Amino acid sequence: MKTGSRRMVKGVALIAIICLAAFGMFGCGQGEEKVVEKEVIKEVVKEVPKALEPLKLAVAGAHTGDLASYGIPSVRAAEILVEHVNATQGGVGGRKVILVTEDDACKPEMATNAATKLVGDDVDLVVGHICSGATKAALGIYKDSGIIAISPSATNPDLTQSGDYPNFFRTIASDDAQARLEVDFALDVLGLTKIAVLHDKGDYGKGLAEFAKKFLEESGKAEVVLYEGITPGGMDYSAVVQKINRSGAQAVIFGGYHPEASKIVMQMRKKDMDTIFISDDGVKDDTFIKVAGDYAEGVYATGPKDTSKNPLAVEADKLHKEKYGEDYGAFYLNAYSAVLALFNAVDKSGSTDYEAVSNALRNEYVATPLGIIKFDDRGDAIGVGFSVYQVQNGKYVELEG
Amino acid sequence: MDWGYFKELLMGGVVKGSIYALIALGYTMVYGIIELINFAHGEIYMIGAFTALIAAGVLTVAGFPAWSILILASAAAVVWSASYGYTVEKIAYKPLRGAPRLSPLISALGMSIFLQNYVLLAQTSNFMPFKNLFPEEGFLENISEVLSATEVIIVFTSAVVMILLSLFIKYSTTGKAMRATAQDRNMAMLVGVNVDKVISATFIIGSSLAAVGAVLIASNMGQINFYIGFIVGLKAFTAAVLGGIGSIPGAMLGGLVLGCTESFGTGYVSSDYEDVFAFTLLVLILIFRPAGLLGKSDIQKV
Numbered sequence: 001m002k003t004g005s006r007r008m009v010k011g012v013a014l015i016a017i018i019c020l021a022a023f024g025m026f027g028c029g030q031g032e033e034k035v036v037e038k039e040v041i042k043e044v045v046k047e048v049p050k051a052l053e054p055l056k057l058a059v060a061g062a063h064t065g066d067l068a069s070y071g072i073p074s075v076r077a078a079e080i081l082v083e084h085v086n087a088t089q090g091g092v093g094g095r096k097v098i099l100v101t102e103d104d105a106c107k108p109e110m111a112t113n114a115a116t117k118l119v120g121d122d123v124d125l126v127v128g129h130i131c132s133g134a135t136k137a138a139l140g141i142y143k144d145s146g147i148i149a150i151s152p153s154a155t156n157p158d159l160t161q162s163g164d165y166p167n168f169f170r171t172i173a174s175d176d177a178q179a180r181l182e183v184d185f186a187l188d189v190l191g192l193t194k195i196a197v198l199h200d201k202g203d204y205g206k207g208l209a210e211f212a213k214k215f216l217e218e219s220g221k222a223e224v225v226l227y228e229g230i231t232p233g234g235m236d237y238s239a240v241v242q243k244i245n246r247s248g249a250q251a252v253i254f255g256g257y258h259p260e261a262s263k264i265v266m267q268m269r270k271k272d273m274d275t276i277f278i279s280d281d282g283v284k285d286d287t288f289i290k291v292a293g294d295y296a297e298g299v300y301a302t303g304p305k306d307t308s309k310n311p312l313a314v315e316a317d318k319l320h321k322e323k324y325g326e327d328y329g330a331f332y333l334n335a336y337s338a339v340l341a342l343f344n345a346v347d348k349s350g351s352t353d354y355e356a357v358s359n360a361l362r363n364e365y366v367a368t369p370l371g372i373i374k375f376d377d378r379g380d381a382i383g384v385g386f387s388v389y390q391v392q393n394g395k396y397v398e399l400e401g
Numbered sequence: 402m403d404w405g406y407f408k409e410l411l412m413g414g415v416v417k418g419s420i421y422a423l424i425a426l427g428y429t430m431v432y433g434i435i436e437l438i439n440f441a442h443g444e445i446y447m448i449g450a451f452t453a454l455i456a457a458g459v460l461t462v463a464g465f466p467a468w469s470i471l472i473l474a475s476a477a478a479v480v481w482s483a484s485y486g487y488t489v490e491k492i493a494y495k496p497l498r499g500a501p502r503l504s505p506l507i508s509a510l511g512m513s514i515f516l517q518n519y520v521l522l523a524q525t526s527n528f529m530p531f532k533n534l535f536p537e538e539g540f541l542e543n544i545s546e547v548l549s550a551t552e553v554i555i556v557f558t559s560a561v562v563m564i565l566l567s568l569f570i571k572y573s574t575t576g577k578a579m580r581a582t583a584q585d586r587n588m589a590m591l592v593g594v595n596v597d598k599v600i601s602a603t604f605i606i607g608s609s610l611a612a613v614g615a616v617l618i619a620s621n622m623g624q625i626n627f628y629i630g631f632i633v634g635l636k637a638f639t640a641a642v643l644g645g646i647g648s649i650p651g652a653m654l655g656g657l658v659l660g661c662t663e664s665f666g667t668g669y670v671s672s673d674y675e676d677v678f679a680f681t682l683l684v685l686i687l688i689f690r691p692a693g694l695l696g697k698s699d700i701q702k703v
Contacts, residue, residue: 233631239665
């Protein structure tokens, strides 16, 4: 009896401690911040007329986890620009801008939560999400609430091409644009007629290769003499290389990353094959040149246009260095451009209405670090794109045109 | 039938198979002696490659001529891998020698993951360029369309190493002791064979072969990272099982059969199914010859 009651006391105490800890965690975690934020907003609301409520800009994406390095630069881009417009122009369209951030860790299930929360918070515009899968999961929710989302980095072609998400825009070219460029380059610039298409069986590489194959077949100008997937991480690709040789291909279009690409190129060159090698931005990486050495010479790869010399890009870089004291990371310029495009659209249309803003995004040109852009009917940015690079003297050189 | 193409694929398969065979020997010898599948063997191979990379780098900076770099870097890889093989056995397997057979197996898996992460932390996960240690130019020009010079060297070196190993096992005292231990460990102990030494020797020899394989294949592929041992180890293990695990000629045959299957499967059907062919072959052989191609099925002692 005695031990029983003692056990019960212990049990109750344990539950109490767990409850306390749990409440404590929630209390000092997100909840408290939210309360503070709400109060701030209410105060602001009291002072200004309804039409001049602050504009809420949300940035959603991976801010924690192993892909955080892709998401945090967007937050920084938004912070810099929001601070800048609030300080110099008193906001956008006469309204102060408030920044809200939500983390999805690039996971679709977390992205739906984040989107629901943002919709509940009455945000006006969303920059994000970062990863294609998470973006797709969140887009339906924004669409139902008439909120525009503009992603700096989601490249999956379906997001714009399916037509399911008229509220979606992006400041990065989609994967098929890259395949299109590779094919156009091979056909029109190099004038090839027999091409082998290879991929690494991964989502990215295979997706690109499928598009390349489709475009080649549609063009009617060239024949796809070989279409195959290789095993990534393989010890040796000599059989595939023999097969390319036998197929009589003038060029290989490869979808995938640089470790496989360098192995294939090296084995081809060692067998005295001078087959042209064309690949994607998974290969447009300096590691490729470092690993393949002299064998890399002459290899073509597509990659995002080099816009780092654009005056606006130089300024964006300067602002980032001033505020954070380091170089900007992945997709920073894309996110910076996305925010600029949104602000411009709100400014020009004079409201944050879904129709007005999306019309302005589609019709008004805006100067961004990526160049002067507007968006096409599907939501892809016109003027943002890829260039063909070639390895010359141990360096990737952007080719003209 | 296009014989030129067939010949090319056969050559490619033999090159690949020789490497598989070289590494499979390590699996099969260890299994023959202590009935352990040493899953850390692929990592020993990887360590051999890194040792050769570092040694070659240092020697190049010091200005040694090409051939001496090849010999010294290979020697460094062999010595370093052998010492890792020896140490791994002492740390991870020897204390478990009396334990149920599952324990050392788990220990081997643990060792494999440990070594991978150890190299990952020390060397980063990036691919590193591996300079070809063999001179390519001005050598065997006329056959370079079918086989590169490095590939000829791979086949040649593997063959020589395997012949030397066979002679060693057959005629040397250590080789005899190894065969005796493989047959019956207790009996060997009773007639005065130092079983501990024999086991250590097995690990040292197996690891040295893996290091030779590593130098050859890294020279051919031109790049290494911490993960290369995994796939090669898996394939070599498959080769050992194919040929009959525990049998030395079996490992060589298994390696060649596996290499050629992959090569022909890729060449005549599609590289999409390279691994499918390899493992279908394994399943088929295990169904019809459970002990592998050259393995002898044990008579269970009661």
